Structure formats: structure tokens, C-alpha cells
Amino acid sequence: MKPQNLPGHPHFSYRDNALFCEEIRLSDLAQTHGTPLFVYSKNAMLAALASYQRGFVGRQVQICYAMKANPALGVIQVFAEAGCGFDIVSGGDMDRVLAAGGEADKIIFSGVGKTRAEMRRALQAGIGCFNVESEAELDVLNEVALSLGSRAPVSIRVNPNVDPQTHPYISTGLKDSKFGVAHERVLPTYRRAATLAGIRVLGIDCHIGSQITQEGPYLDAVERMLDLVEAIEAAGVPLQHIDFGGGLGIDYHGETPPDAERLWQTLLARLDARGFGQRQLMIEPGRSLVGNAGVCLSEVLYLKPGEQKNFCIIDAAMNDLPRPAMYQAYHQIVPLSPRPEAPGKYDVVGPICESGDWIGHDRALALLAGDRLAVLSAGAYCMSMASNYNSRGRAAEILVNGAQADVIRQRETMAQQMQGERLVGSRSS
Numbered sequence: 001m002k003p004q005n006l007p008g009h010p011h012f013s014y015r016d017n018a019l020f021c022e023e024i025r026l027s028d029l030a031q032t033h034g035t036p037l038f039v040y041s042k043n044a045m046l047a048a049l050a051s052y053q054r055g056f057v058g059r060q061v062q063i064c065y066a067m068k069a070n071p072a073l074g075v076i077q078v079f080a081e082a083g084c085g086f087d088i089v090s091g092g093d094m095d096r097v098l099a100a101g102g103e104a105d106k107i108i109f110s111g112v113g114k115t116r117a118e119m120r121r122a123l124q125a126g127i128g129c130f131n132v133e134s135e136a137e138l139d140v141l142n143e144v145a146l147s148l149g150s151r152a153p154v155s156i157r158v159n160p161n162v163d164p165q166t167h168p169y170i171s172t173g174l175k176d177s178k179f180g181v182a183h184e185r186v187l188p189t190y191r192r193a194a195t196l197a198g199i200r201v202l203g204i205d206c207h208i209g210s211q212i213t214q215e216g217p218y219l220d221a222v223e224r225m226l227d228l229v230e231a232i233e234a235a236g237v238p239l240q241h242i243d244f245g246g247g248l249g250i251d252y253h254g255e256t257p258p259d260a261e262r263l264w265q266t267l268l269a270r271l272d273a274r275g276f277g278q279r280q281l282m283i284e285p286g287r288s289l290v291g292n293a294g295v296c297l298s299e300v301l302y303l304k305p306g307e308q309k310n311f312c313i314i315d316a317a318m319n320d321l322p323r324p325a326m327y328q329a330y331h332q333i334v335p336l337s338p339r340p341e342a343p344g345k346y347d348v349v350g351p352i353c354e355s356g357d358w359i360g361h362d363r364a365l366a367l368l369a370g371d372r373l374a375v376l377s378a379g380a381y382c383m384s385m386a387s388n389y390n391s392r393g394r395a396a397e398i399l400v401n402g403a404q405a406d407v408i409r410q411r412e413t414m415a416q417q418m419q420g421e422r423l424v425g426s427r428s429s
């Protein structure tokens with residue numbers, strides 16, 4: 001039988017009624033490594049990156065993978081080997097990039113709450129740029145840099161006040177957001193930055209939100225950013241680079257975000273029209289590079305028919321897949337081996353003692369206990385937000401490349417979970 005691609009997931013396909021990731025049968029991985037299990041397609045990640053690269057042909061661009069989407073060392077390694085830089089949001093993120101072979105000078109450090117210790121370590125490591133999010137942070141960074149006898153490379157994250165039309169929790173570029181420097185404070189902040197001996201002004205930066213599925217908010221942000229660049233440079237502060245952040249959405253459930261190549265061709269036409277087409281550019285995509293490259297495999301533990309609802313209880317839960325509970329997010333759920341019987345309707349839920357522990361509502365599935373499922377679009381903001389709630393160990397992760405499947409994270413054991421804990425009065429310290 002001809003392989004049948006999953007729409008929107010070209011590196012996942014059914015062959016002879018079995019779901020594959022690239023050349024690997026997913027039920028084989030579940031059998032060998034147990035469930036819940038995250039499986040990522042390396043070639044899906046590289047294809048997503050290639051779409052950005054095609055959009056930027058002939059331009060000067062540094063693509064910085066926003067690693068909070070998926071910080072596994074094996075995933076960082078894929079992007080480091082492909083020449084990417086990294087957008088980090090903590091000192092721990094930096095340690096991960098360096099451990100996975102990323103280059104320090106291609107790291108940009110975002111986030112509203114960088115500590116002095118994080119700034120010091122990042123300066124010592126020689127990172128490429130700090131994306132400074134407030135005037136208070138600028139002063140502290142200046143002090144820290146002076147104390148080390150260095151100058152911190154900086155871009156100011158500005159808040160362009162555009163509505164990305166996404167979920168409020170992942171919209172970051174509106175006036176009342178905690179992120180970035182307010183539009184009217186941008187010019188004074190640059191003027192001041194230019195006078196500080198511990199600061200070297202490099203660029204300007206914005207990030208308007210996440211899971212953005214339309215072109216409009218980006219076009220608005222580009223125009224506002226270029227207005228600001230003109231005003232800042234007219235005030236005598238030259239800027240080397242413009243960083244447009246990340247945020248491009250993916251298809252979870254029929255969304256139709258522009259593909260990266262097309263979006264950037266449109267945006268670059270605007271930059272060209274205003275004479276900025278040959279500037280050094282930076283972008284910080286996260287979700288759109290990894291989201292649809294990953295699935296989470298799970299096993300059906302029990303079917304629990306009811307008067308109002310039928311529940312399908314699986315061995316993955318909100319600690320593995322936090323997006324439904326956190327953002328009411330939709331993830332497609334498909335069987336690894338579809339059954340021919342007529343489907344029933346199920347709420348797919350995890351074992352955690354919370355009514356919020358659901359993975360999908362009212363899903364049409366033909367199932368028996370012991371069947372295995374794949375929760376799709378699980379490459380971004382799933383493992384990175386996983387927790388130990390209910391003393392559940394974090395899942396294992398596998399990276400597939402063609403017919404090769406490598407464990408990039410072992411399943412977390414109870415010993416590892418309890419490692420740093422002590423009983424009161426115990427003598428071992």
C-alpha cells in the first residue's frame with residue numbers, strides 16, 4: 001500500500017496501517033522504550049529551517065532558534081550543526097547551548113528578569129547580544145559589564161504595540177504586556193544606552209507573540225520597527241542589526257499560517273521598499289521549527305464508558321503535554337494502528353488527579369485498551385514545560401533520522417526525581 005502522509009506532518013505517514021516517523025515504525029519505538037515517549041523527526045526540523053533559509057536567500061540573516069520551545073541537547077545539536085544561533089531566556093539555556101556545541105557569539109539573551117549572575121556568566125562566555133527589556137535592566141547590565149571591564153553588546157527589545165491576534169497568554173507585543181520597552185520610551189532609552197561605558201548598542205529587537213497565523217501583525221510590526229530605526233539613527237545612534245523575533249504559528253488543527261519562506265519574501269519586500277533590505281537581520285523562531293516535527297506516543301490504559309461521556313484514559317498526562325490544560329490548546333490524536341471498526345467518541349484524559357488533565361475532548365476514535373496513540377504537534381512547548389506533578393517521571397525522547405532512531409533523553413527515574421531531597425534529621429547530606 002502507498003504510504004499516506006499525515007496532512008501537515010509530511011515526515012509522518014501510514015504504511016500498511018502503521019504510523020511511521022521517517023523510516024521508523026512508531027509502535028516499535030513504543031515497544032522498545034515504553035510510553036509516554038516523545039519522538040522527533042530530524043528531517044522535519046531541517047525542512048522547517050530550510051523554509052526560512054529559502055526566504056532569506058541573498059540576505060544577511062542570523063536565524064536564532066528560540067530553544068525554550070524544545071531545549072533537548074539533541075535538538076539543539078541539530079540546529080547548531082545547521083549553523084543556527086540560539087535565543088536563550090536563562091543562564092541554564094546558555095549552559096545547554098554550550099553543552100550541545102552551539103557557539104557563544106551566536107547566542108542572544110532575551111527575557112525580562114535576567115539576574116546579575118546570569119549577566120556575568122553570559123558576558124564571560126562572550127554571547128552575541130543581550131536583548132534588554134527595560135531601562136532598569138540596562139543600568140544593571142552596564143554595572144555588571146563595567147565590573148568585568150567589558151562592554152555588553154545590546155539590543156533593546158521594543159514593544160511595538162501590535163495585536164498578534166493569538167491567545168492572550170502568548171501575545172507579548174501589546175501595550176499592557178510585561179515584555180519590552182514601551183514605544184514612547186524607546187528613543188530616550190537608546191539615547192541613554194549610547195552614553196553608558198559598559199554598553200555597546202548593536203541593534204533593535206521585537207517579538208510580538210506566539211502561534212501567529214496571519215501575515216498582518218508582522219507587517220504592522222515591521223513598519224513600526226523601521227519607523228523606530230529611522231528615529232534612533234536620526235538621533236545619532238547607529239544600529240547594526242534588526243531582530244524581528246519569532247512567533248510564526250503552526251497547523252495544530254486546520255490553522256493556515258503562512259509558510260516561513262512566503263512570509264519573509266513579503267516582509268523583505270517591505271524592508272527593500274524602505275531601504276533596509278541589506279541590513280543585518282535576526283529572527284528567533286521556536287515553535288515553527290520544531291512543533292510539527294514531534295509526536296508524543298501513549299498507550300490506552302482504560303476505556304471508561306459513561307452516560308454523558310466516554311473517557312479514554314491514557315498514560316500521558318498534563319505533566320507531559322501541558323498545552324491543553326494551560327491554553328485550552330488542541331492537539332490531534334491519532335492511532336498508531338487504526339482499527340476498521342466504527343469510532344466511538346471519547347474524552348482523552350491522563351491519570352493525573354485534576355479535571356484539567358485532559359488531552360482532547362470529543363475525539364472520534366476506534367480503540368481498545370492497550371492500543372497506542374500519537375498526540376501530534378508535540379515538538380514545541382511540551383517537554384520544555386513538562387513537570388513531575390503526581391511524581392511522574394519525565395518521558396524519554398527519541399530523535400529519528402531516516403532509519404536511525406537515537407535516544408536523546410532517557411526516561412527519568414524515581415531515583416533521579418528524589419535525588420536532591422532529604423528527610424529531616426537524616427545523616428547523609
Ligand SMILES: *Cc1c(COP(=O)(O)O)cnc(C)c1O
Nearest residue numbers: 066110210246247284285286287
Ligand atoms: C518564545 C520566544 C520566541 C519564540 O517564539 P515562537 O512562538 O516559539 O516562535 C522568540 N523570541 C522571544 C524573545 C521569545 O520569548
